[in-house]
Amino acid sequence: MRYIAILVLTHGISLADDWPNWRGPAHTGISAEPLPMADFSKIAWRAKIGVGFSSMAVAEGRVFALGCSGQRQGNQETFHCLDAATGKPVWSDTYPASLVDYLHEGGPCASPTVDGKRVYGVSKSGRLVCYDTATGKKHWTVDLMAKAELPRPPEWGFAASPVVLGNLLIVEATFTCALDKTTGKEIWRSQAYKPAYGSPIAFQFKNKTYLATLKTDGLVILDAANGKTVAFQDWRTSFRTNSTTPIIIGNKIFISTGYRRGCALYEFTGTDLREIYQNKNLSNHMNNSVVLGDYLYGFDGNTHMRGPKQLVCLRWADGTVQWRKDGYLCGSLVAVQNHLLVLGETGNLALGPASPKAFNATTEAPVLQGRCWTVPVLAHGRIYARNAAGDLVCVDARK
Secondary structure, three states: OOOOOOOOOOOOOOOOOOEOOOOOOOOOOEEOOOOOOOOOOOEEEEEEOOEOOOOOEEEOOEEEEEEEEOOOOOOEEEEEEEEOOOOOEEEEEEEEOOOOOOOOOOOOOOOOEEEOOEEEEEOOOOEEEEEEOOOOOEEEEEEHHHHOOOOOOOOOOOOOOOEEEOOEEEEEOOOEEEEEOOOOOEEEEOOOOOOOOOOOEEEEEOOEEEEEEEOOOEEEEEEOOOOOEEEEEEOOOOOOOOOOOOEEEOOEEEEEEOOOOEEEEEEEOOOOEEEEEEEOOOOEOOOOOEEEOOEEEEEEEOOOOOOOOEEEEEEOOOOOEEEEEOOOOOOEEEEEOOEEEEEOOOOEEEEEEOOOOOOOOOEEEEOOOOOOOOOOEEEOOEEEEEOOOOEEEEEEOOO
């Protein structure tokens, strides 16, 4: 199995047991923790956080999460800070927000981002706030909808999670925007594209830092110093929606989206994108895949369309299918110690070795009911998972 070097661009967080942002401290969906205990029946606590699909951030003994409540008119969204061990509230902030509930329950989709003593949250309506992690005090607030001069939120609301890059906070409106992370002051903005519903990711190539975002128009590569577009690859779906984060290893960039659009691997040259392959073997509707060694693991299929909904293994280099597995529908996953931690759409939590031959769970248990599209989080031996209705569960999997 080949070695993959991951460059961590985010400052102020360590590769310890915290999971401070979307896809973890290295932005790969891979945990460096020991394997969880092979018994998922031990529920430490449950909490109600409100309707939504955003994942959780865990840092310094706290869990940060978002959820929406209220009727179709006059909805409210809440940013929660909970004690990671007990689930008890530490502080919260409630504010008006759109639900955007057509075709699903609605609610927030952007995951919180922790950077040292600050945590950032984006509401469904584009309210970006920087809080003090300990007290919930607001350091600053930015209205992304007003900044983008939008009469209403994008079709699926603001869904991209903030990304910390040195002293910058990278956020998505119709453009990608870099803010001073301590003040919220705008540093640069890119040209406008159709909205991105997935999060941006930073990477380095030949000693220069770039940002990759899968907009609704296609894959955009930006110069992280000034927001200028360096390369663009058209990539559209029949429902005007791309909602995943590009996966980057070296100068290879993998994208996958739903609605049977499929996946592709590109090579970034510094000035353009060269296609290595494109096929329909893997269509990630909402949740990202993970790469372990020479293989990529993810969910193929759409939640609202007919056809198979399967966990799939592809060979990274050429996109060929190694196996397909039914049973988890449009679930989500992270990786830990060459294992896959899978949360099925109906609430089954499973752990098993990641192998190009097959996926066989060594432990599995129902931990939630209802629709589960949100990726679980592993931090300090505890697994945090939520459903669309806002039931948050903590599984104590410490050995």
